[in-house]
Amino acid sequence: MKPMSLLIDMLIILEVTIxxxxxxxxxxxxxxxxxxxxxxxxxxxxxxxNILERRNSINVINEKENLLEKKENxxxxxxxxxxNKDLWKREKNHLxxxxxxxxxxxxxxxxxxxxxxxxxxxxxxxxxxxxxxxxKAADMGNLKAMEKMAxxxxxxxxxxxxxxxxxxxxxxxxxxxxxxxxxxxxxxxSYGIGMEYNQAKALIYYTFGSAGGSMMSQMILGYRYxxxxxxxxxxxxxxxxYKKVADYxxxxxxxxxxxxxxxxxxxERPENLSSNSEILDWDIYQYYKFLAERGDVQIQxxxxxxxxxxxxxxxxDYFKALYYFLKxxxxxxxxxxxxxxxxxxxxNAAAPQNNATAFKYFSMAASKGNAIxxxxxxxxxxxxxxxxxxxxxxxxxxxxxxxxxWPNAQFQLGFMYYSxxxxxxxxxxxxxxxxxxxxxxxxxxxxxxAKMYATGTGVLRSCRTAVELYKGVxxxxxxxxxxxxxxxxxxxxxxxSSLVQYALxxxxxxxxxxxxxxxILESKKAKILEKEKMYPMALLLWNRAAIQGNxxxxxxxxxxHYYGYGTKKDYQTAATxxxxxxxxxxxxxxxxxxxxxxxxxxxxxKNIHLARRLYDxxxxxxxxxxxxxxxxxxxxxxxxxxxxxxxxxxxxxRWKWMNLGxxxxxxxxxxxxxxxxxxxxxxxxxxxx
Numbered sequence: 001m002k003p004m005s006l007l008i009d010m011l012i013i014l015e016v017t018i019x020x021x022x023x024x025x026x027x028x029x030x031x032x033x034x035x036x037x038x039x040x041x042x043x044x045x046x047x048x049x050n051i052l053e054r055r056n057s058i059n060v061i062n063e064k065e066n067l068l069e070k071k072e073n074x075x076x077x078x079x080x081x082x083x084n085k086d087l088w089k090r091e092k093n094h095l096x097x098x099x100x101x102x103x104x105x106x107x108x109x110x111x112x113x114x115x116x117x118x119x120x121x122x123x124x125x126x127x128x129x130x131x132x133x134x135x136k137a138a139d140m141g142n143l144k145a146m147e148k149m150a151x152x153x154x155x156x157x158x159x160x161x162x163x164x165x166x167x168x169x170x171x172x173x174x175x176x177x178x179x180x181x182x183x184x185x186x187x188x189x190s191y192g193i194g195m196e197y198n199q200a201k202a203l204i205y206y207t208f209g210s211a212g213g214s215m216m217s218q219m220i221l222g223y224r225y226x227x228x229x230x231x232x233x234x235x236x237x238x239x240x241x242y243k244k245v246a247d248y249x250x251x252x253x254x255x256x257x258x259x260x261x262x263x264x265x266x267x268e269r270p271e272n273l274s275s276n277s278e279i280l281d282w283d284i285y286q287y288y289k290f291l292a293e294r295g296d297v298q299i300q301x302x303x304x305x306x307x308x309x310x311x312x313x314x315x316x317d318y319f320k321a322l323y324y325f326l327k328x329x330x331x332x333x334x335x336x337x338x339x340x341x342x343x344x345x346x347x348n349a350a351a352p353q354n355n356a357t358a359f360k361y362f363s364m365a366a367s368k369g370n371a372i373x374x375x376x377x378x379x380x381x382x383x384x385x386x387x388x389x390x391x392x393x394x395x396x397x398x399x400x401x402x403x404x405x406w407p408n409a410q411f412q413l414g415f416m417y418y419s420x421x422x423x424x425x426x427x428x429x430x431x432x433x434x435x436x437x438x439x440x441x442x443x444x445x446x447x448x449x450a451k452m453y454a455t456g457t458g459v460l461r462s463c464r465t466a467v468e469l470y471k472g473v474x475x476x477x478x479x480x481x482x483x484x485x486x487x488x489x490x491x492x493x494x495x496x497s498s499l500v501q502y503a504l505x506x507x508x509x510x511x512x513x514x515x516x517x518x519x520i521l522e523s524k525k526a527k528i529l530e531k532e533k534m535y536p537m538a539l540l541l542w543n544r545a546a547i548q549g550n551x552x553x554x555x556x557x558x559x560x561h562y563y564g565y566g567t568k569k570d571y572q573t574a575a576t577x578x579x580x581x582x583x584x585x586x587x588x589x590x591x592x593x594x595x596x597x598x599x600x601x602x603x604x605x606k607n608i609h610l611a612r613r614l615y616d617x618x619x620x621x622x623x624x625x626x627x628x629x630x631x632x633x634x635x636x637x638x639x640x641x642x643x644x645x646x647x648x649x650x651x652x653x654r655w656k657w658m659n660l661g662x663x664x665x666x667x668x669x670x671x672x673x674x675x676x677x678x679x680x681x682x683x684x685x686x687x688x689x
Contacts, residue, residue, distance in 0.1 A: 206224075411433065
C-alpha cells in the first residue's frame with residue numbers, strides 16, 4: 001500500500017473518530033447514555049504522526065534501495081561485482097525485515113488503540129470506531145486483530161453476518177496456530193454451520209484449541225467428558241478441564257466482583273421479550289431516575305449498584321454509581337456509605353483508590369450495624385490497607401457481618417479457616433462457611449468448595465460434585481457476555497446472529513443457551529442451517545437441556561417423540577419423558593399430556609381412572625390448567641357415557657366398542673370438545689338472554 005493512500009485512510013479514521021466523539025457528547029445530552037470514550041483526539045493525532053514519521057523513514061529506505069539497484073547495473077563483472085551483489089542482497093534483506101517490523105509495530109499499535117476504545121465504551125458507535133482500527137491492523141497482518149474481525153463476521157457484530165468469510169479467515173488463522181480459530185472451527189463443525197457436520201473433526205479442533213490455551217475449548221471438552229458427548233464419559237478428565245478454567249476465573253474474581261450474567265430465557269417470554277425482568281427497560285430506567293431525583297433512597301442505592309457493576313443491560317458507569325451513592329449516603333443510607341467505601345477500596349475512575357476514605361465510609365456504615373460496612377472494615381484489617389494487619393480484628397468484623405447473613409463475610413471466614421490466616425486451620429469450619437456463602441451464589445466460595453471436593457479436603461471426595469461446582473464457576477467467564485448480545489440480536493430480529501451466539505454458549509454447557517438455541521431452531525426462522533437439520537438439532541439441544549434439569553425441555557422431548565419432530569414417532573418414549581417431567585419437576589403440562597395418553601392408550605396401557613387422576617393433579621398444580629382440564633374431563637366423561645349407552649349391549653355382551661376414529665376421523669376428540677363448547681355457549685346465551 002502506498003504511504004500517501006495509507007495516510008489518507010488514517011486521516012479519514014481521525015475525522016470519523018472526531019465525529020463519533022462529538023456524536024457521543026450529543027447523545028449524552030439527549031439520552032444520558034452511560035459511557036463516553038476516554039481516548040483523546042490528541043492521542044490519536046500523536047499516534048498518526050508517529051505512523052507518518054515511520055512511513056517517511058520507509059520512503060528514505062526505499063530511495064536507498066533504488067540507488068543500490070542502479071549501482072549494481074553499473075558494476076563490471078568480476079569479484080567486485082559479486083561482492084557488491086552480496087552486499088546488495090544483505091542490504092535488501094535488512095531493509096525488507098525493517099519494513100516488515102515497522103508494519104507489524106504499526107499493526108500492534110492500531111490493535112491496542114482499538115482495544116482501548118472498545119474496553120472504555122460500550123456504545124455502538126464507539127465499538128464501530130474500534131473495529132475500524134481492528135480492520136486496519138488485520139490488513140497489516142496482526143493476528144489478534146484478524147481474530148477480532150473473524151469473530152465480528154461470524155457473530156454479525158458490525159454490519160452483515162458473513163459465515164463463509166469468517167471460516168476462510170479462521171482457517172487461515174488456524175494454520176498460524178491461533179487457538180481461538182481452532183475453537184471456532186470446532187464449534188462450526190459441531191453444528192454444521194457453513195461447514196460439514198463432523199463431530200470427530202470438531203473434537204480434534206477443540207483438542208488443539210485447549211492445548212494452545214483456549215479456555216473456551218477447555219470448557220467445551222469438560223462438558224463433553226462430563227456428559228459423554230461423542231467421547232466416553234469420564235469424570236476425572238472433565239474435572240481436569242473444568243479446574244483449569246475455574247482457576248483462571250477465580251484469579252479474575254479475586255481482583256474484582258466478577259462478571260454479572262443476565263440469562264434471559266426466550267421460552268418464558270416469546271411474545272413480549274422487552275418486559276423480561278432480566279433486562280431493565282429504558283422507560284422503566286427513566287422512571288427510576290425520576291424517583292431517585294425525587295429523593296427515593298432505596299432507588300438511589302439500587303441504581304448505584306446497577307451502574308457499579310453493569311447489571312440489567314445497563315453499562316458500567318462509576319461516575320453515575322458514585323453520584324447515586326453519595327445522594328443516598330447524604331440521606332443516611334448505611335448501604336450507600338458501605339458501597340462508597342467499597343469503591344474507594346478497589347479504586348476506579350470516579351473514586352481513585354484511597355484506604356483512608358474507604359475506612360471512613362466503612363466505619364460510618366458499620367456504626368449503623370451495616371453488614372457490608374463491617375465486612376469492609378474486616379478486609380482493611382485482613383489485608384493491612386491503611387491500617388496494620390490485624391487478623392483478630394478482621395475475624396471479629398467478619399463474624400459480625402456473617403451473622404447478619406452477608407455472603408462475602410461468610411466466604412472470608414471460610415478462607416481464614418481454610419488457609420490458617422490468624423486462626424488454626426479447620427477444614428470443617430471452612431467447609432461450613434464456604435457452604436453458607438455458596439447458598440447465596442458467592443462465586444469464590446463455590447470455587448473453594450469445588451477444590452475441597454476435588455481433593456477430599458475436609459470432606460469426602462466427590463468428583464461429580466467437584467465438577468458441577470467448578471462448572472458453575474466457569475460459567476462466570478467473560479464469554480457469558482454473549483447472553484446479552486444474543487438476546488438483543490434476537491429482539492432486533494437478527495435471528496442468525498442470535499442463534500450463533502446462543503449455540504456457542506450451548507456448546508460450552510450453558511443450559512439456558514441450549515434451550516434458547518433449540519427454541520430458535522424450532523421456529524425455523526434461522527437461515528444459516530438447512531430446514532431439514534433444524535428439528536434434529538433442536539431435539540439434540542432440548543435433550544442436553546433436559547439432562548441439566550430443565551422441565552420445559554423435558555416436556556419438549558416428549559412432544560418431539562409424540563409428533564415425530566426430528567425423529568420417528570414413538571409414543572412409549574414420549575410417555576417416558578412426560579412421566580419424568582411430571583414426577584421430578586411437577587410439570588402441569590406433562591401431567592395433562594400423560595393423562596391424555598392414558599385416556600387413549602397411546603404407548604401405555606389405557607387407564608381411565610389414572611387419566612382422571614392426572615387431569616385433576618394438573619389442575620391443582622397450575623391455575624393455568626383449570627380450563628383445559630375442565631374441557632378434557634367433560635369430554636372424557638361424555639364420551640365414556642355415550643359409549644356405555646350407545647355401543648354396549650348389557651344383556652348379550654355381543655356388542656363391541658365402536659372405533660370413533662373410523663367414524664369421525666383421527667381428531668374426533670377435538671370434534672367432541674368443540675361440540676361441548678358450542679353447547680355450553682348456547683346454554684349460557686339462553687340463560688343470560
